[in-house]
Amino acid sequence: MSAMRDASMNTNMHAAFLREISRLQSGLATADLGDAAVRAGLARRYQFFSQALHHHHQGEDTYLFPGVRSKASPAEQAVLDEMDAEHEGLVDTLAVLDDQFSHLDQSTDKAAVTARLDELSQVLSAHAAHEERDGVPIVQKYISDEDFNAFMKFNRGAPDASLIMPWMCDGADASVQAATWGNLPAPVRIFLKPIMTRKYSKFTKECGV
Ligand SMILES: [Fe+2]
Ligand SMILES: [Fe+2]
Numbered sequence: 336m337s338a339m340r341d342a343s344m345n346t347n348m349h350a351a352f353l354r355e356i357s358r359l360q361s362g363l364a365t366a367d368l369g370d371a372a373v374r375a376g377l378a379r380r381y382q383f384f385s386q387a388l389h390h391h392h393q394g395e396d397t398y399l400f401p402g403v404r405s406k407a408s409p410a411e412q413a414v415l416d417e418m419d420a421e422h423e424g425l426v427d428t429l430a431v432l433d434d435q436f437s438h439l440d441q442s443t444d445k446a447a448v449t450a451r452l453d454e455l456s457q458v459l460s461a462h463a464a465h466e467e468r469d470g471v472p473i474v475q476k477y478i479s480d481e482d483f484n485a486f487m488k489f490n491r492g493a494p495d496a497s498l499i500m501p502w503m504c505d506g507a508d509a510s511v512q513a514a515t516w517g518n519l520p521a522p523v524r525i526f527l528k529p530i531m532t533r534k535y536s537k538f539t540k541e542c543g544v
Contacts, residue, residue, distance in 0.1 A: 337475040338483035344518060345471060347511050348391060349463035351503040355384045356456045358506075360449050362544035373543060374439040380542035381436040385429060386494045387502075388459075392422045398486035400470075403477035411473045418470045421462040428455045500528075501535035 359381055366373050400415050407415060432455060435448050493499060500519075504512040516524055 338478050338480040339471075339475045342467070342471045342475065343511075343514050346463075346467055347503055347507065347515060349459075349467070350507065350511070351505070352384070352388055352391075353456060353460055353463070354506045355502070356452050356459070358544060359384065360452050362542075363445055363448060363452075366543075368439055368443050368445075369441045376541060376543040378436050378439055380544040381432070383495055383498065383502075383538070383542075385433055385436075387499065388425075388429065390490075390493045392425065394486055394489045395466075396422060398482050398489060399474045399478065402479060402482035403474055406477040407473055414469045414473060418462075418466060421458075421465065425455070425458055425462065428458060495538075497527075497531050498535050498538055501532045505535070505539075 359377075362377055362380065366377050368374055396419070400418055404412060404415055428451065432448070432451050435443070435451065490496075490499075500515050503515045507515070516528055519527060
């Protein structure tokens with residue numbers, strides 16, 4: 336049996352990234368960029384998103400794809416190459432946005448930032464669909480328990496790790512919310528879910544997005 340029996344966390348996280356891009360676009364559209372506190376909140380929200388996306392790709396690039404490469408067929412290795420190339424392509428778009436969100440001011444061209452977010456959404460959406468369809472089955476076929484456990488440990492150490500689960504549930508349907516919290520063992524969930532949910536609400540309020 337595969338060490339990665341359930342790929343729903345990956346799929347649901349992809350959907351959360353795409354929702355977050357829309358959220359950032361809405362936040363940007365209504366933000367008064369002449370207000371320093373508003374700028375700081377928006378930048379903080381973007382930073383959370385950017386770090387989470389980088390961390391997600393770093394985990395895949397470190398623990399999922401390399402570990403299965405030597406066992407994969409030539410056709411499967413070609414898919415793994417495409418996964419690497421698509422992650423690389425996202426880095427360039429993210430670097431531009433990282434710069435834009437770290438230099439927000441009254442003269443920021445909102446339309447230009449929105450267009451970059453649109454571009455990111457399109458590229459990320461295509462990559463996510465490709466990974467879910469072709470990349471994940473290869474990982475599931477070959478990944479060792481050791482690599483998968485290391486991947487899960489890496490994810491638990493993500494920046495703002497305590498915000499990730501409630502963020503994945505924000506805007507998701509009930510079944511996705513249940514599946515997300517279902518990753519925690521029940522006794523841990525009972526303790527942590529309210530704490531994490533409160534923390535995420537506070538974060539959202541502070542960012543104003
Ligand atoms: Fe992914
Ligand atoms: Fe990926």
